[in-house]
Amino acid sequence: MIDQPLKTVLVIDDEPMNIKVISGTLKDKYRVLVAKSGQQAFERLEQQRPDLILLDIMMPEMDGYEVCRTIKAAPATATIPIIFVTAMSEHVDEEKGFAAGAVDYITKPISPVIIQARIKNILDLMDAQQALTRQNQALEQTVAERTSELRLTQHVTIQALASLAETRDNETGNHIRRTQYYVKALAEHLASVGYYQDELTPTNIDLLFRSAPLHDIGKVGIPDNILLKPGKLTPEEFEIMKSHASLGAQALLSAQETVPELESSFLRYAREIAAYHHEKWDGSGYPYQLAGHDIPIAGRIMALADVYDALISERIYKPAFSHEKAKAILLEGKGRHFDPNITDAFMAIEETFVNIAQEFKD
Structure with a gap:
């Protein structure tokens, strides 16, 4: 069996200690890229497209909100899921993060279990959505194929979304x-x-x-x-x-x-x-x-x-x-x-x- 290549996570944070902690948490399961500023992040993105971005908010010159909006405005990077990882824990900060285009918001200090679970479920969901697009193109061949494959895709999408909800609710x-x-x-x-x-x-x-x-x-x-x-x-x-x-x-x-x-x-x-x-x-x-x-x-x-x-x-x-x-x-x-x-x-x-x-x- 051929091993699947590791997913790539880009960590954008100006604090070396934060980068060290996050990279240490993820290095066994993901390929980790690092950027210490918004400008450096844009340069990284020109060279390689990561599967997911972890983004701090409080950074000099360009804060995380502006970095997120810039990434989402570019067609080549708009679909990359972004998770804010920040010490800013007020509800208005989270609302601003989601409005900028983030898919999730994690407050520091981070829990390795939580950050790994959030990343896994979001990447699983992205895989399901990509599978949905590919399968819908193939389903045009015959009505029978369309019915069968669409049902399978629906199941995968529901399970991915439901799994994402379950990681947030401990009473499910x-x-x-x-x-x-x-x-x-x-x-x-x-x-x-x-x-x-x-x-x-x-x-x-x-x-x-x-x-x-x-x-x-x-x-x-x-x-x-x-x-x-x-x-x-x-x-x-x-x-x-x-x-x-x-x-x-x-x-x-x-x-x-x-x-x-x-x-x-x-x-x-x-x-x-x-x-x-x-x-x-x-x-x-x-x-x-x-x-x-x-x-x-x-x-x-x-x-x-x-x-x-x-x-x-x-x-x-x-x-x-x-x-x-x-x-x-x-x-x-x-x-x-x-x-x-x-x-x-x-x-x-x-x-x-x-x-x-x-x-x-x-």
Whole structure:
């Protein structure tokens, strides 16, 4: 078996000690290039295109934000993923970093485990996206090839994205898998009794099932001190946490626009699930305060599945509730939090929910 060449990581930092620590952390798994200023980084990029860039913010002459914007503005380097690695830990600093074009933001002092996990998952995601482009070109040959290869590519992309989300959220466990099967069970029952049949076709139900794992993908944009806080969030922190719904939708919309031929496929459902699974039937949810049937069916189904699983799961701030207690809370939300038809569907198949929770328990 031929060994695959090492991926190349360019470290841009003006502090020799920071370069030494990061290079020492990565040298066994990656080929590490070094630049001590923005100008030196541009010279390195003219000679070789790295697979990923680690970029400090506080540097003389040209700060990291300007370096990032310059790299993203050049067609030859625009697609290189950039992670800020910096001591600047304020929320506004992170927002500015993402606005400049970064895909992630790590605060110093660095954790070797965290920086290696973030780099691996981002590079895996880039590989999946490149595979998606290559495979879509090949899929034009026959309809059969297109269907088969597209399904495989969708699976790879979902797994890469879901894996990226899991590295940020220490409470995920089997939540993704359980909610995926709850969504499928609810959709199949609704269709079987005559509700939403135009939307809940067998093909669309399969797309919902495969898209459901991406409902919390926006959490990759939430700062660690909020996402991983061992306790109840303050009102201000909760407002930031709520932004994961719109962040996820925006990320998936960007992916959809990159590959427009997937408009009617799983990316549409993934975007709707990410965007609308915290909306409420009475309009009191977030982020858009939609109400009733204005909320896409994917979001309405995911809302009940997500809340049920949160109720029966242990969290730092609460014990696991019994199925009966969770059921009582869902019934209280009928017509307020949840679509009444979907609540009735849950009641009709509650044993299926219990079995799914048992099969995929943490």
